[in-house]
Structures are given as C-alpha cells and as structure tokens.
Amino acid sequence: MKCKNFQDNLLLYLYDELPGEERAAFEAHRAECAHCRQALEETRSLHQLLGQRPAVEPSPELLVEARQQLEEALDREEFGWRGLLRGWFQGVPALHASRAASVLTILVLGFGLGWTLRPRVNLPASNGGFMGADLGNITSISQVTPDPQTGEVRITLDTGRRVTLEGSLDDPRIRQVLQFAVRNYDNPGIRRDTLDALLVRGATPEVRRTLVYAMLNDPNDGVRYRALDAVRELGWSPEVRDAFLELLKKETNLGVRIGAVDFLVANADQAVLPALRELATQDASFYVRMQCIKAVRDLSGEEF
Numbered sequence: 001m002k003c004k005n006f007q008d009n010l011l012l013y014l015y016d017e018l019p020g021e022e023r024a025a026f027e028a029h030r031a032e033c034a035h036c037r038q039a040l041e042e043t044r045s046l047h048q049l050l051g052q053r054p055a056v057e058p059s060p061e062l063l064v065e066a067r068q069q070l071e072e073a074l075d076r077e078e079f080g081w082r083g084l085l086r087g088w089f090q091g092v093p094a095l096h097a098s099r100a101a102s103v104l105t106i107l108v109l110g111f112g113l114g115w116t117l118r119p120r121v122n123l124p125a126s127n128g129g130f131m132g133a134d135l136g137n138i139t140s141i142s143q144v145t146p147d148p149q150t151g152e153v154r155i156t157l158d159t160g161r162r163v164t165l166e167g168s169l170d171d172p173r174i175r176q177v178l179q180f181a182v183r184n185y186d187n188p189g190i191r192r193d194t195l196d197a198l199l200v201r202g203a204t205p206e207v208r209r210t211l212v213y214a215m216l217n218d219p220n221d222g223v224r225y226r227a228l229d230a231v232r233e234l235g236w237s238p239e240v241r242d243a244f245l246e247l248l249k250k251e252t253n254l255g256v257r258i259g260a261v262d263f264l265v266a267n268a269d270q271a272v273l274p275a276l277r278e279l280a281t282q283d284a285s286f287y288v289r290m291q292c293i294k295a296v297r298d299l300s301g302e303e304f
Helices: 003-008 010-014 020-032 034-051 060-076 078-091 097-117 132-137 172-184 188-201 205-217 221-232 238-250 254-266 270-282 286-300
Strands: 140-146 153-158 162-167
Touching (some): 003 020, 140 172, 153 172, 188 205, 205 221, 205 238, 221 238, 221 254, 238 270, 254 270, 270 286
16 A cells, blocks of 8 residues: 555544455555554544534434424335335445445435425315324324414324314314324324424413423424423423423433523522532533532522
8 A cells, every 4th residue: 555545544544444455455554654654643633632522413403303304205205215215225235334324314415305395285174073082093194284373273194084184272173183193193293393283372281281291201302302492481380390300300312401401590499409409419411510500509609
C-alpha cells in the first residue's frame, strides 16, 4: 500500500470499516512508515476530541413524524414500497454496510418528502352507524384530523368496512375512538394526531386521564414528549404535579426527562421539594441535577 492509499483509508480504518485484505495491507504499511503512523495518531486524536462534543440528536417530534410518514407509505403502497426496498436489498448484496445505510437514508427521506407533498383525498362519509362494540374490530385508523378552529374531528378507519366519523368531542363515538387510539393503536403517528384532537377538550377529567396515560405509558419517545406538552397545557394542579413526579421516576429518554423537570422546576413548591432534593443529588443527567439544585436553593435556601 502506498502513502496516498493509506491517507485515503485513515477514517475507514478508525471506524473499523476496512475489509480484511485492505486492513492487513494498511497495518503492514503503518508498521513500515513513520510518517503515516504519525498521520494515523493525529487523526485518531482529532477523532477522540470530536467524540467528546455533545451529540446533536433529532427531536422526538421529528422522529415520530418521520416514522409516521414511512409507516403510512409502507402500509398504503405495499407492493410499490416494499417491493422496491426488498428488490433493492436483494440487488446490491455487495454494498458495504455504511454505504448501504447512506443510500437507504436518501431513499427514505426522498419518499418521505414525496409522501408529505402528496395531496390528501377527502373520503366520503360512510352511511350507517358506528357502535362502541366496533372498537374491538378496528383493523386500521388511517386519519385523525382535528380542526382547532371549530373543535371538530374527522376520523377515517376500517372495521371490516370503511367508516368516516366527523363531529366534536361531545359525540361519545368520537371520544371512544380517540381514547381507544391513544391506548391501543400501534401507529405512533396516529396516536400523536389523536393527542392533538383530544387537546380541544383537555379540561375534562376523562380526557385528562387519557393524556396523562399517554405521557406515562406510550412506548414511543416522540409520542410521550407530545403528551407531555399536552399535559403541560392543562396547567398546574396536584394531579399534574403527581403525574410529572411519577414520570421522572420511570422515564429513560433524556429529552422527555428534561421537558418534565423544566415544567416541574417552573412550578416548584414545598410539595415537590423532597423529589427535587433526590433528583439534585442522584439523577444521572447533569442538566437535571443543576436545574433541581437551583430550584431547591430558591425554595429553601439549601446549598449543595
């Protein structure tokens, strides 16, 4: 291997991405060439320094929106999407893993943008009623569209037949389906849209319980974060305070934890002081500890 080839492969070597034969040639050249050994060590040091910088992560909301777009596309374009992806993987077995991942990312972003720009079709309302017993037969929910101006909600679903429900949360059918979707439906994008619809009536005890349930129990980080926003909009109350304290005991996603502690600290009172003391000394997140230390100091004058 020549010095130029060595230089071209430095990053691939550091990321352990060189195939076996090329890696052997790389290491043989490293043993022979002092100049290239120095270049490798300088690159490794730079790589380690950059690795100490905090990682920039996509927001939970962006993740859930991207996943929703991909899932809808896969569901609705079964033959086109799935056939394309299946054929693509079968057709390029020799692609290196990192390069394949890059190409797939471009494909997903491209199709996701195309789906976002694709016009939605207004489906005609179905004739016939919809009873609560039909909830157990829901096979898919393809659309939950709230209108923040009127408070109306449009829900398109299948229960063995296409059903379109339109109305306000005063309609028990609408409330039943939305609460069912939050607690049971497996599409995180639909669950997130459902939270937006429920916010129209966030003050009712039934809806408040559903929002708190989603914040504490939804399996998707992005949906839990949106539910956290929804619960914050309910205002401060003993019920909301207890929900946030419970969330901080069990939540593992740092973004959700930070959102929770910010709200808790902003409304901190003597009732939350013991929990803040515990978080200030034991939480794994430096940010959470610092926020709680400041809140405890403001409330009680204690120093850590």
